[in-house]
Amino acid sequence: MSSSTKRCRPWRVFLNPFSLSPPISFGEAKRRIHHNITYFTYNYSLVSLLILFLALIYHPLSLIVFLVVFVFWLVFYLSRNESLVIFGKVIDDNVVLILLRVFTVVAVGLTGVWLNVIVGCLVAVFIIVFHAAFRITDDLFVDEENLSNGLLNSVVSSSYRLV
Numbered sequence: 001m002s003s004s005t006k007r008c009r010p011w012r013v014f015l016n017p018f019s020l021s022p023p024i025s026f027g028e029a030k031r032r033i034h035h036n037i038t039y040f041t042y043n044y045s046l047v048s049l050l051i052l053f054l055a056l057i058y059h060p061l062s063l064i065v066f067l068v069v070f071v072f073w074l075v076f077y078l079s080r081n082e083s084l085v086i087f088g089k090v091i092d093d094n095v096v097l098i099l100l101r102v103f104t105v106v107a108v109g110l111t112g113v114w115l116n117v118i119v120g121c122l123v124a125v126f127i128i129v130f131h132a133a134f135r136i137t138d139d140l141f142v143d144e145e146n147l148s149n150g151l152l153n154s155v156v157s158s159s160y161r162l163v
Contacts, residue, residue, distance in 0.1 A: 014040055020135060020136070021134065021136050022134060032132060035137045036132035036137060037132050040135075045077070045097070047124065048125075049070065049104075051123055052066065052104070052121065052124065053066060055116045056116055062113045065110075066104075066107075066108050068107075069104050072103065076100060105117055
């Protein structure tokens with residue numbers, strides 16, 4: 001994932017109620033979900049962390065663990081502008097994101113609030129998929145960096161690679 005797709009998109013664009021419309025087909029919903037999750041990855045990560053935080057509000061020990069884990073999120077994902085390099089190898093942002101998600105669920109779950117973690121994660125997934133399916137993608141433009149990498153997003157299909 002490039003740094004351009006990782007940055008936080010403006011919240012007024014993300015939450016614009018005029019950009020919501022039911023998809024006309026299941027295929028359209030899948031296309032919107034794929035495009036919006038790629039475009040709003042950073043925003044969706046913050047939304048899911050907020051929902052998990054709210055699910056733990058009445059469990060002080062879990063909140064402390066969550067805040068410690070949130071520091072890892074800040075260091076390894078939210079505040080980085082460049083790719084993570086470990087032992088000379090560049091670690092893809094998708095791998096970092098998956099590892100942070102698993103680490104968060106396991107660390108907070110080990111405090112004995114598995115039900116809260118599971119419910120919080122399910123609520124976050126539901127809200128994210130609902131928003132991604134209903135968020136129109138026509139006003140989301142292709143990044144110049146993706147164009148320079150040879151990627152074009154089409155209204156008809158997900159992506160093409162220029163030859």
